[in-house]
Amino acid sequence: MCSVEMPENKIHETAIIHPTAVLGKGIEVGPYAIIDEETVIGDGCKIGPHAVIHKYTTVGKNCIFFPGCSIGADPQDLKFENEKSYTIIGDGCTFRECCTVNRATGEGNETRIGNNILMMAYTHVAHNCIVGNNVIMSNVATLAG
Template sequence: MSSVIMPTNGIHETAIIHPSAKIGKDVSVGPYAVIDEDTEIGDGCVIGAHVTIHPYTKIGKNCHFFPGCSIGAVPQDLKFVGEKSYTIIGDGGSFRECCTVHRACGEGNETRIGNNILMMAYTHVAHNCIVGNNVIMSNVATLAGHVIVEDRAVIGGLSAVHQFCKIGRNAMIGGMARVTQDVPPFMICAGDPAFVSGLNSVGLSRAGMPVEERSELKKAFRILYRSGLPLQEAISTMEQELTSSEPMEHLMRFLRNVERGIIRTRRG
């Protein structure tokens, strides 16, 4: 049996690369991959077999796309009529087998993914999403359109996030969760429908958050979820009773700007 040898420039002979594509240094492109027009691939990227990079996609440095990924395809939205929109991906991302990312709806709009993301197999990021840095999406996790995911959030396998929801920083969503409202920063939620079960204490400790700040966030959790206060009254109580810190200010800012309401605890 004859073997197929990768050319010295790292581009497999069966790969299809549009002349307008901009390919950085030390990029590897595997068998039958397609890199379409008006795309940009940063230095050190690995484009696996049968990966498709669609038009108007810009990818940073040192990203790895495993076999079968589709990045920057047109959105699954009937409002889309062929307008020029974009997919922007940062540095150091790992996109496992068959994950999909769609470009935005609306002229000039973007679907944007930050640095050092891990998208496991069959995950999906829909049109107009904004995904922060160091986010982990486990197998088959799905974001609907216009979802915002802040830095260091973890989204469990087979979970689904409703359109226009926001997932806060360092939040953790358990597997098979159905998320239809905003998940505040630093919280753990799970279930169908999803409910908040507590503070993501282990995750915050691993992220290096000082004990004092974690302690204040535990107090914030009790005010927000155990006091029975309406959201605005809970925010006012936290402002009056808790020590200010960067994480606390971030939590308060998130809560002041919720539009779909926040995920609550399980009753009973």
């Protein structure tokens, strides 16, 4: 059996990471990136400059977030009452510049992104959406909640 040693985390001095965030091994967090409360970031992830991973978000392994991404923000839904809901991101996903994914509406509900997703620049996934595995969303594509 072979073991692979993960490198240390590289976190820019201007990044803000909430004390309740759980960080995997071998991650990189760029300048002015924010990782919010009760967030889990899997091994090998790269979070670019000014990207924000909002509260109650779980990110799988080896995901890449380019500058300006907003993942797990409150839903754009008038029914939302600040209930605890989630955003779940699978493994091997790439979120290009300025992608947005909103967390779910409804206590305990999820917005879910599968494995090996490519979300090109300016794409949006709304509350309560479920995106399967191996999906490519082209620039400026939008999924409504």
